[in-house]
Amino acid sequence: MELIVALGLIVFKVAFLIAILLLLPLPLTWLERKIAGHIQQRMGPMRVGWHGLLQPMADGIKLLTKEDHIPAEADRFLFKLAPILALAPPFVVFVAIPFGESVSVLGHEITLYVSNMNVALLFVFAVIGIEVYGVIFGGWAANSKYAVLGSLRTCAQMISYEIPMGFAVIGVVMLAQSMSLLDIVRAQADVWNIVYQPVGFFVFFVAGLAEAQRIPFDLSEAEGDLGAGFHTEYSGIRFAFFMVSEYAIVLLVSVLVVILFFGGWNGVLIPLPPLLWFVLKVAFFVYVFIWFRFTFPRYRYDQLMAIGWKVLLPLSMANIIITGVLLGAVGAP
Amino acid sequence: MSRAQDKVGTWIGWAFFADLANGLALTFGYMFSKPVTMQYPDKEKWLPYSRYRGHHFLKRDEEGEIKCVACELCARICPCDCIEVVPYEDEKGNRHPAKFEIDTARCLFCGLCEDACPADAIALGQQYEFSSFSSADLVIGRDDLLAKPGKAATGGGVVAARLNTEQGVLVKSSEQQGYNWWRNIRRT
Known part of the structure; x- marks a missing residue:
């Protein structure tokens, strides 16, 4: 009986997570267009619903009713597989992400995470790595020059930025003495990691921007020179899959930044419910992502590679060494 | 001496991304400035100047x-x-x-x-x-x-109006002149 309840709870949590992740791109697209509009002294969507609130619904209906076009020379199997491969990893990663300790509902303690893996961080990076397959299959299968060039760029970018991203979190792991995200947040109860790991945060955030394919690192879909990059040939609902995956990764990087460097659900000064603190911090970083997008121009491809290999990688390695030496000499804070 | 100080200041600014921060501050300021959009068919309408050739x-x-x-x-x-x-x-x-x-x-x-x-x-x-x-x-x-x-007596301004395909344009405004749309444009 207990097993059934536990299983049911897990199924419920997973279903809830999937629903949230599928629905969140709707308000996020609205927010992005609104912020873009106001930064450029426009108003953004205004006509569908109150201040354009129903605009994402209209977009969704449009995407669903559009022709699902597959190019004649495309590899049909890979072409259909790629959007799913791009969409699944960001969803899978959220299984390992804690959103808080626990809440009590009707006298039962319900934990706010699906599973507390002791190698959660490793799992996160391993699964995010799979997303590259969606990109490379999508670009290759479409049999279009724009798409192939876009996917080549994206693969090189994602692979080279995954390394500094992975190195940047080692300092955090050393401080928490654990790779479980829950333990990492618990270790930040008094002082957030941003105080001890500013360089780690910087490297992680920049690499996260590149990982999420956002400006200033959105080389994969540089509209000016590549059409739309690896998803040039996609239309209708398959294109929507790529969009949802993009927003899920933006969300994921924001969540990881908050958990690893900004104390997760630990609050400061104002006593708010932990979950609310968590949501507020994540919302702030999502806003920063959008804000960056409409402020900075795009880096050139060689600059992108130079930043990844010549700046972020040495910085993250130095961060590991200095953190290790300080931990050995001074001891844990 | 001051030139050397300037140089040091530039390097410190470079190391802490002063230029990127400036850009972010600028766009943040713009985000809270008034949009210049004239919501033409929905809410507002431009009254042409009297010299306008309609x-x-x-x-x-x-x-x-x-x-x-x-x-x-x-x-x-x-x-x-x-x-x-x-x-x-x-x-x-x-x-x-x-x-x-x-x-x-x-x-x-x-x-x-x-x-x-x-x-x-x-x-x-x-x-x-x-x-x-x-x-x-x-x-x-x-x-x-x-x-x-006929010719506009006054003109050059935005008035509240709503475009209705059946009834034409309904202009409901007490001020004939309308507000000056150009004042919204932020010049820095």
């Missing part, structure tokens, strides 16, 4: 008789040949147009007809909303031209 209209004199004497000078001077006038003589012996047609689909709104008119009978008015699905509808006859709105 849809033509024909004038009447004090007795309500049409001013036009059907001299056809406007038809002659028209660079796109879009005015067609057919004269007739009324019972008093005055010459007036029996037919006065302007093909607004061809008209380029240069205002030469207004300049050429010896009787001050035709002018270009304030109206600018007369698009149509059929170019045949754009040929405007004499009686329609007499009914068109």
